[in-house]
Structures are given as structure tokens and as C-alpha cells.
Amino acid sequence: MNKQNVPDVIVSRLPVYLRALQRLADAGETATSSQELGEKVGISAAQIRKDLSQFGEFGKQGTGYHIPFLIERLSQILHVDRIWDVAVVGMGDIGHAVARYNGFANRGFRVTHCFDADPAKIGKEIGGFIILDAKNLVEEVRKAEIKIAMLCVPATVAQDVADRLIEAGVRGILNYAPLKLIVPSTVRVQHIDPAIGMQRMTYYFD
Amino acid sequence: MNKQNVPDVIVSRLPVYLRALQRLADAGETATSSQELGEKVGISAAQIRKDLSQFGEFGKQGTGYHIPFLIERLSQILHVDRIWDVAVVGMGDIGHAVARYNGFANRGFRVTHCFDADPAKIGKEIGGFIILDAKNLVEEVRKAEIKIAMLCVPATVAQDVADRLIEAGVRGILNYAPLKLIVPSTVRVQHIDPAIGMQRMTYYFD
DNA sequence: TAGATTGTTAATCGATTAACAATC
DNA sequence: TAGATTGTTAATCGATTAACAATC
Structure with missing residues (x-):
């Protein structure tokens, strides 16, 4: 129950479970099992049960999981039973796209601030x-009490802006710049780099 | 040496090493050590040496690694010692941004085809x-012998288009649609979902 | 009740780290 | 040579899987 003890690798799977459950809910389903959910997300049923058991007992023997309840609990655990305001920094093509991204709806986030250093923008x-x-930036973000930012500036200034x-x-910080940010241990960073994703695939090609 | 035996988790780190090495090269450096590279990528020196040893002996005792040589070898291993043509499918905001993304330069990829189903586009x-x-789509992709696609269509049609x-x-397939694609084991998929990345951070917030 | 599925334990499997001989 | 750093082995650590009693 103490979150200090939950391994990162388990935490990283929870949003994947939540996304699949929301899809099932959208399709009108109200119940599922670790077996079915596992097939949807490509993870073994045993692992899903083990992961969830870190946080409580959410299912019933014989019948499995009630989807709306599990969505509610996972949303609470991930702290997305609220809406987080998000700042986008860097209004190039990527910043433009993420600022207008409609995939955050019902997932706990909304973009509220957009920044750029270019006087033309x-x-x-x-x-x-x-x-x-x-x-x-510092003044506005502090005033709005924003805790999450998407960093879409060029690599050359990314560390400065992150600081x-x-x-x-x-x-x-959701970091779209192609470099590893150095941050204090109190700050979380998730990296998104499409070229890295592509190279993880071409390895397996002839 | 047999790539069947190299764990996915090791392969997934190679592009990160390559990216850091290219940054060092851009900065004019010609030599590095597992120690220094480890600090750049946030991975232990021992692990870097172990990972690289899966593919050969690329360093020298006492002096470390020659950066241009290691870049060359990692590029070969990842099959990015060539340029892969890439198709972008779905020209919404995301497709638009990735099609114009300039971060693929010198990393093995170039977008050559863009598709959309909207007659207005x-x-x-x-x-x-x-x-x-x-x-x-099928005809053009086959004719151009394209092996990699970025999927930027709505979730509702993503599986169909992937098929x-x-x-x-x-x-x-680099999949930007917020669902897990079902594909044959011969096909690799990398998922990019910013909301998942955000939820992996909010877990740790109060 | 009989069938199904959970939560959990123990066993297995795999990944990371520490240490060091080899050697540049 | 002396200092530095590799590649590799053995030890440690952690994650996944299999199995099953509990129970809906």
C-alpha cells in the first residue's frame, strides 16, 4: 500500500490497464477478467492480478472485475480523478499538435497555457x-500552479527551459526534445522520441 | 552474436546510446568511456559495457571508446546505416507534425509518403x-517497398489501417493511436501515447 | 452445488551490479 | 611503468510465471 514500495515497472503498466478498461467501458462492457484484460493489453493474466494486488482487492472470485469500479480505483491511484492543467512550451509543429491534441479528454489533462519565445508567434x-x-514562463506557470509541462523546444535550449x-x-515533464534531461529526483520526466522508437524496430529488420 | 538471443530490453537501450554518442560527436568529442556515457544516459557503466559486449568488443582498455567507430557500429547493428522510407497515415495535427518532423535527419529515416482518406485533404x-x-495505400506502399509507417489515424480505424x-x-508501425494493435509476430509495433506518459508521472504527485 | 476467477505464495526466470583479471 | 578502463564472470537482485486454496 505504501507507494514507495511499488516498483516503477508496475506503475508504468497501470495507465495501459486504465486505457483498455475505458475502451471496454466505451463499448458498453461492465465486467471483465484478468484473462480478458490481459489479451487486450498483451500482458499475462497472472501479472495483471499481481499488479493490481499491490493496491487492494478490486475483483471477485468467480466473476472478475466490475469495469466502472476498477476504472474509478485506477484513476484515483494514478491521480487522474481530477483534471491537471498542462503547459506546452515551444510552439513549433510538435507543440502545435500536442496543444490541439484531443486525446487528453477524460484522461486527466487539459492544456491551459502555451509558450513560445518567437516574437512572430x-x-x-x-x-x-x-x-x-x-x-x-516562470511567473505565469507559478501563478497558475501548473505541475505538468510538455517540452517541445529545440534540443539546444531544452535543458534551460526545463530548469x-x-x-x-x-x-x-513530457519531453519531446531528443536528449535526456537532468532533473532533481523530485521531478519526473517521460521521454517521447519517435526516432528512438523507429530504431527499436529496424534492429529486427534485415 | 545471434540476434535471436539479445533480449529486447538491451536492444531498446541501443538507440539511446547512439543518440547520446551523436550528441557527443556534434560537440566535437572523439572519445568517451562507459562511465561518461552512463552519466549522459542515466545508466550504469557496467550495464553499458555488458550491453555492448553482446555485439562485439568496441572499446580499448585504458582509453575507452572511439566515438565515430562506436556510432558506426551501433548504426550498423540497428540497421540505420541507411535511410528508411517512411509512410505517414492520417494527416491530422499529429500526422502533420510528424511528416514535417526534422528530428529524423541523420537518424536513418525520411518521410516519403503521406496518406489521408479525407477528400478535402x-x-x-x-x-x-x-x-x-x-x-x-496498399498499392502505393507496396510499390515503394516501404517497411515502416507512422500511424496517426483515429483509434476507431487504427486496427483496420494497420492490417x-x-x-x-x-x-x-509507430502507433500514435491510443490502443494496442494486434499484429503478427513478424511485425514490430512501438506505441506513443502522451496521456500514458503523463499518467506515469501523476502517480507520484500528491 | 459446480464452475469460474480471484489474490497470493513459491518457484522460476531474467536482468543488473560488483568485482577483477586482462591489457591498452 | 603506472593508471585507466575494458570485457566478462559470479553474485545479487528483482520481476514474471505457475499453481492453488479461497470464495463468489
Whole structure:
């Protein structure tokens, strides 16, 4: 029950379970089993039961799991039983796309602030937001109490911008810049790099 | 040496090493050690040496690794000592951004084909490409011998489109749709879902 | 009740780390 | 040579799987 004791590898699978459960719910299902869920996510039934058992007893012998209940509990565990405001920094193609991304709906996030340092972009509207001056990043992020940012700036300035985000109180960074950020242990970083994903596939090609 | 025997977890780290080495090379460095590289990528020196030893002996005792040589060898191992043509399917915001993404330069990939099913988009230009009709997907992908696709279509049609890509000879799919694709074991899939990345961070927040 | 499926334990499997001889 | 760092082995650590009593 003490989250300090739950291995990262287990935590990393919970959002995958939640996503699959929400798809089942959308399809009108109300019950599932570790067996069925395992097939949906490509993970063994035993592992799903073991993972969930870290957090409580959510199922019933004989009948499995009640989908709405399990969604509720996983949402609480992952702290997405609320909406987190998110800042996007860097309004190039990627920043533009993630700011307008509609895949966050019902998953706990909404973009509320967009920043760029380019005077040609500042003040322009994008997906309903006015692009803010990156000069005011620390002030604005702190004022809005934003804890999560998506970093879409060029690699050359990514570490600098990350430092300022952390200074402003950000505790999680989704990093689209192709380098590893150095951050205090209190800050979480998730890296998204499509070229890395591609190279993990070409290894297996002839 | 037999790639069947190299665990996926090791393969998945090689692109990270390669990216860090290319950054060091860009900075003018010609030599490094497992110690220094480990600090750059956040992995222990022992693990880096163990990982590399799966593929050969690339370093020298006392002096470490010659960066250009290690880049060359890792590029060969990952099969990015060539340029792979890539198809982007689905020209929404994400497809638009990845088609124009300049982060593939020097990393083994270039986008050569863009598809969409929307008559309003077909024929339009985007980042130097004319958007092709998704109706001709199988034919065009097969003709161009494309082996890698980035899937940027809505979740509702993602599995269908993936099936057609595989039919056309695609062997690797970078999947931006928020669901797990079911594919034959000969096909590799890498998933990119920003909401999953965010939920992996909020777990640790109060 | 009979069948199904959980939560958990023990066994297995695999990955990481520590240590060091080899050698540049 | 002396210092540094590799590649590799053995030890440790952690994650996954298999099995099953509990029970709905």
C-alpha cells in the first residue's frame, strides 16, 4: 500500500490497464477478467492480478472485475480523478499538435497555457489559446500552479527551459526534445522520441 | 552474436546510446568511456559495457571508446546505416507534425509518403509532399517497398489501417493511436501515447 | 452445488551490479 | 611503468510465471 514500495515497472503498466478498461467501458462492457484484460493489453493474466494486488482487492472470485469500479480505483491511484492543467512550451509543429491534441479528454489533462519565445508567434492564437511570451514562463506557470509541462523546444535550449519550468514548480515533464534531461529526483520526466522508437524496430529488420 | 538471443530490453537501450554518442560527436568529442556515457544516459557503466559486449568488443582498455567507430557500429547493428522510407497515415495535427518532423535527419529515416482518406485533404501539399488517397495505400506502399509507417489515424480505424499496412509489406508501425494493435509476430509495433506518459508521472504527485 | 476467477505464495526466470583479471 | 578502463564472470537482485486454496 505504501507507494514507495511499488516498483516503477508496475506503475508504468497501470495507465495501459486504465486505457483498455475505458475502451471496454466505451463499448458498453461492465465486467471483465484478468484473462480478458490481459489479451487486450498483451500482458499475462497472472501479472495483471499481481499488479493490481499491490493496491487492494478490486475483483471477485468467480466473476472478475466490475469495469466502472476498477476504472474509478485506477484513476484515483494514478491521480487522474481530477483534471491537471498542462503547459506546452515551444510552439513549433510538435507543440502545435500536442496543444490541439484531443486525446487528453477524460484522461486527466487539459492544456491551459502555451509558450513560445518567437516574437512572430507571441500573441497569436492556437487551438483557442493565445501564445504567451516564454520570457514570462516562470511567473505565469507559478501563478497558475501548473505541475505538468510538455517540452517541445529545440534540443539546444531544452535543458534551460526545463530548469525554468522546475523553478516555477513543475513536477513532471513530457519531453519531446531528443536528449535526456537532468532533473532533481523530485521531478519526473517521460521521454517521447519517435526516432528512438523507429530504431527499436529496424534492429529486427534485415 | 545471434540476434535471436539479445533480449529486447538491451536492444531498446541501443538507440539511446547512439543518440547520446551523436550528441557527443556534434560537440566535437572523439572519445568517451562507459562511465561518461552512463552519466549522459542515466545508466550504469557496467550495464553499458555488458550491453555492448553482446555485439562485439568496441572499446580499448585504458582509453575507452572511439566515438565515430562506436556510432558506426551501433548504426550498423540497428540497421540505420541507411535511410528508411517512411509512410505517414492520417494527416491530422499529429500526422502533420510528424511528416514535417526534422528530428529524423541523420537518424536513418525520411518521410516519403503521406496518406489521408479525407477528400478535402487529398492532393493538398504538406511539407513538400502531396497527400495521397488512403484508398491506394496498399498499392502505393507496396510499390515503394516501404517497411515502416507512422500511424496517426483515429483509434476507431487504427486496427483496420494497420492490417492494410501489413498487407502492403510494412514490418514496423509507430502507433500514435491510443490502443494496442494486434499484429503478427513478424511485425514490430512501438506505441506513443502522451496521456500514458503523463499518467506515469501523476502517480507520484500528491 | 459446480464452475469460474480471484489474490497470493513459491518457484522460476531474467536482468543488473560488483568485482577483477586482462591489457591498452 | 603506472593508471585507466575494458570485457566478462559470479553474485545479487528483482520481476514474471505457475499453481492453488479461497470464495463468489
